[in-house]
Amino acid sequence: MQRDGIAAIAVCATLAAPLLARAETPQERGAYLVKSIAACGNCHTDSAPGAAELAGGMRFSELAYTARAANLTPDPENGVAGWTDDQLVRGLRDGKRPKGSTIGPPMPVTTYRSMSDDDARAIVAYLRSIPPRPNHVPHSTYRLPLPESWGPEVTTVAAPPDNDPVAYGRYLASGLGQCMDCHSRRGENGLPDFVNGLAAGGAELRGPWGVSLAPNITPNGIGYYSDDELRKVITTGVRPDGSKLNPPMPVAYYANMTAKDLSAIIAFLRSLPKK
Ligand code: HEC
Ligand code: HEC
Incomplete structure (x- = not known):
């Protein structure tokens, strides 16, 4: 009897193992992305103390616009409760609202066009x-x-291979996160030049903090950093000499990245042509 009991427990444990090791749900994956590399709240959560998560309101003043980040909560009147899932995906990747109007900057639609389905x-x-x-x-x-429109309608985007750190790091840094938007040199049209200036730095980023100059993060700019020092500066904003980065890099969000995702981003930065 005793032996049968142990055998039965062993069988149960074998059956249970795949359930315990289940993959994260889409909602869990979404929570992780929003709170780490995608940093939606860096714009959509107001900076006032106690502001509700993703309830919008933050103002962005530029010569070309005065934009207000939208309320992304499922509120029927003021949020996105009335949008279907497909409409929200279109909003993100095509920058179109359900009635056809274009979503404007600084919403990073051109980045999100590469986001996987x-x-x-x-x-x-x-x-x-x-x-x-x-x-x-x-x-x-x-x-x-x-x-x-921001380009031809995005129909389907396959997930990047997550066993290839450089490819996955590229996806994180330029499809989900805005590393390359901030850190790429501007072309003559004032927009990031992802072909000749990828990660080359030099953009002047203006805001309530004044003007910050985005540094070169190709191997020419960050060659002196060890991998551990890069992890530290990306997740805390502190350089190897102890000095702190000026805004607006969303390091508090990047602090939530998994070790695997951070390593992939570092592998991608190290693979970039020197600029
Ligand atoms: C750099 C700042 C910034 C980031 C990061 C950002 N957004 Fe936005 N987003 C905006 C602004 C500003 C608007 C309003 C633009 C306008 O009025 O046309 C907006 C508009 C939107 C809209 C349209 C809502 C409506 O009611 O019209 C959706 C949906 C949206 N964002 C989702 C997201 C999600 C999800 C993320 C993260 C994956 C995100 N945004 C990241 C700035 C940002
Ligand atoms: C919203 C703009 C913005 C985004 C997004 C952003 N950065 Fe930055 N980053 C900056 C600015 C500005 C500085 C420098 C601030 C200063 O001069 O103190 C900086 C500094 C750095 C540094 C330190 C470089 C040095 O020379 O010491 C590294 C490394 C870096 N960023 C990597 C990244 C990575 C990787 C990502 C994406 C995961 C990223 N950044 C996203 C604006 C941004």
Whole structure:
């Protein structure tokens, strides 16, 4: 009897193992992305103390626009409760609202065009799960007309291979996160030049903090950093000499990245051509 009992427990444990090691749900994946590399809250959560998560309102003042980050909570009046999942995915990757208007900058639509189908849906699943907030956000004003579209409609984007650190790091740094938007040199049109200036630095980033100059993060710029020092500066904003980075790099969000994702980003940065 005793032996049968032990055998039965052993069989149960074998059956249970795959369940215990189950993959994360889309909602869990979405929560992870939003709170780490994608850093949606860096714009969509107001900076006032106690502001509700993703309830919008933050103002971005530039010569070309005064934009207000939208309320992304599932509030029926002021949030995105009325958008279907497909409409939210389109909003993210095509920068189109359900009625066809274009979503303007600084919403990083051109970055999110490379977001995989699974990750876009995971982020939408997470947005559905947060508490609705009735925060009303005034409309943005654009002094130059917004484009009719940000490019041909995105139909499907396959997930990058997650066993290839350089490819996965590229995806994290330029499809989900804005590393390359901030750190790429500007071209003549004032927009990041991802072909000749990828990660080369030099952009002047303006805000309430004044002007910060984005540094070169190709191997020419960060060659003196060890991998551990890079992990530290990306997740805490502290350089090897103890000095602190100026804003607006969202290091508090990057602090939530997994060790695997951070290593992939570092492998990608180390693989870049020197600029
Ligand atoms: C750099 C700042 C920034 C980041 C990062 C950002 N957004 Fe936005 N987003 C904005 C701004 C500003 C608007 C409003 C633009 C406008 O009024 O046309 C906006 C608009 C939107 C809209 C349209 C909502 C509406 O009601 O019209 C959606 C959906 C959205 N963002 C989702 C996201 C998600 C999800 C993330 C993270 C994956 C994200 N955004 C990251 C700045 C940002
Ligand atoms: C919103 C803009 C922004 C984003 C997004 C951003 N950075 Fe930065 N980053 C900066 C600025 C600005 C500085 C330098 C601030 C200063 O001069 O003190 C900086 C500094 C750095 C440094 C230190 C470089 C040095 O020379 O000491 C590294 C490394 C770095 N960023 C990597 C990254 C990576 C990797 C990502 C994406 C995971 C990223 N950054 C996303 C703006 C940004």
